[in-house]
Amino acid sequence: MQILKIRWYQIKRDLGILVVPIVFGLFVLSFFAFNHEKQIGHYVAMAIVYLFYHFHKTRTDISFAEKHFIHPKQQFIIEYQLAALPITSACLFSAYWYSFFLIHLALIGIPFITIKAMKPAKFMLISKWLKTDFVFISGIRKHFFSLLILIIVSFILSFVKLFPLITLFLVNSIMYSFYDTNESVQLLQSSKVTPKQHVNQVFWSGAIKLIAINVPVLCINTLFHFDLLFFNVFFLAYSLLMLSTVISLKYAAYSYHSGSTKFQVKLMIMSLGLVMPYLLPIAILFYYQSKTDAVKNLKIYLDDFN
Numbered sequence: 536m537q538i539l540k541i542r543w544y545q546i547k548r549d550l551g552i553l554v555v556p557i558v559f560g561l562f563v564l565s566f567f568a569f570n571h572e573k574q575i576g577h578y579v580a581m582a583i584v585y586l587f588y589h590f591h592k593t594r595t596d597i598s599f600a601e602k603h604f605i606h607p608k609q610q611f612i613i614e615y616q617l618a619a620l621p622i623t624s625a626c627l628f629s630a631y632w633y634s635f636f637l638i639h640l641a642l643i644g645i646p647f648i649t650i651k652a653m654k655p656a657k658f659m660l661i662s663k664w665l666k667t668d669f670v671f672i673s674g675i676r677k678h679f680f681s682l683l684i685l686i687i688v689s690f691i692l693s694f695v696k697l698f699p700l701i702t703l704f705l706v707n708s709i710m711y712s713f714y715d716t717n718e719s720v721q722l723l724q725s726s727k728v729t730p731k732q733h734v735n736q737v738f739w740s741g742a743i744k745l746i747a748i749n750v751p752v753l754c755i756n757t758l759f760h761f762d763l764l765f766f767n768v769f770f771l772a773y774s775l776l777m778l779s780t781v782i783s784l785k786y787a788a789y790s791y792h793s794g795s796t797k798f799q800v801k802l803m804i805m806s807l808g809l810v811m812p813y814l815l816p817i818a819i820l821f822y823y824q825s826k827t828d829a830v831k832n833l834k835i836y837l838d839d840f841n
Contacts, residue, residue: 538600538610539617558621560807560814565625569634575697576631582701583622584641586708587615589681591645593712611646668740669722674713682709686748693755696763700756700770703749704809707774710745711781711802717789723836730833734786734826738779745778746771770809773818777805780822787828789836 546554568579591597591611600607619642626635675682689702726733753767781802805821808814 536610536613537604538607538614542614557804557807561621562625564807565622566628569626569629569631571697574630575701576626576629576634578698578701580626580631580634580638582705583619583638584645585705587619587642588645588648589705589709589712591615591648593715608646612643615642615645669718670713670716670737670741671744673716674710678709678712682706685709689752690755693752694759696756696760699752700767703752703770703774704806706748707745707777708806710741711778713741714781714785717785720836723789723833726837728837730786730830730837733833733837734783734829737782737786741778741782742775745774749774769812773809773815776818776822777802780805780818780825783822783825783829785829786833787825787831789829789832 565579569576597607600610604610616639619638623635623638626632626638685702685706689699689706692702693699723733726736728736749771753771757764757767804814805818808818
């Protein structure tokens with residue numbers, strides 16, 4: 536069980552004793568979601584499966600595991616089954632108890648899904664619209680169909696209470712994953728700005744696009760459910776906070792010889808804040824801490840522009 540051992544050391548290093556309240560928080564969040572008065576249990580179950588599918592599709596250690604580990608697919612299955620337990624166990628205390636078995640059954644099949652990139656699909660219009668925004672050009676090409684389906688569903692069902700927020704959360708999560716990949720040092724230095732200016736520029740470039748996607752859906756949803764006005768505003772503001780933190784975390788760990796940066800644990804903790812507002816101080820702390828570290832780390836590469 537090499538993968539489980541690696542994951543255990545990562546959790547122990549990154550979270551330590553925090554893993555207990557996080558697991559409890561996931562259970563409580565899931566419990567309220569499956570017992571919500573608007574009966575959104577089916578949507579929640581689909582979102583859980585999709586998040587695991589998205590994680591598997593974007594993880595970078597699959598080739599390494601298949602080459603060096605014994606029965607890697609079986610290890611992935613056990614990893615996903617254990618990771619889902621804090622969330623799915625809450626199903627058993629709701630009217631959607633059967634979702635527990637359906638979700639875990641679906642997770643068994645995820646490691647066997649093989650996604651091959653479509654060679655003919657270059658999506659040249661994306662380069663024309665986004666010009667030099669290489670982060671979004673690369674990200675959209677990689678997740679084009681997932682984003683397209685989720686955005687269309689968000690607009691079609693924007694009049695439904697809460698459901699559009701789930702689809703927007705998935706859209707935003709995909710957008711956060713765009714920042715997993717590190718640009719080259721040459722591209723980083725071509726901006727010719729200070730570290731703080733660079734982080735702010737990257738943030739506003741992504742924020743404009745996140746706002747453009749989220750605001751229309753949230754406005755329509757608010758018109759039909761005015762009682763959600765403050766929560767929809769909070770959702771947008773918190774999503775921008777998460778985007779800023781993700782970008783800061785990327786540059787805080789940026790290294791010219793590293794092709795990618797992973798910050799899934801902190802992102803998972805921050806995601807809980809969308810339905811647990813008392814976690815907002817922790818999210819703000821993550822933001823300030825990561826931005827300070829990002830500016831400090833970027834001084835190594837952008838020192839000439841200070």
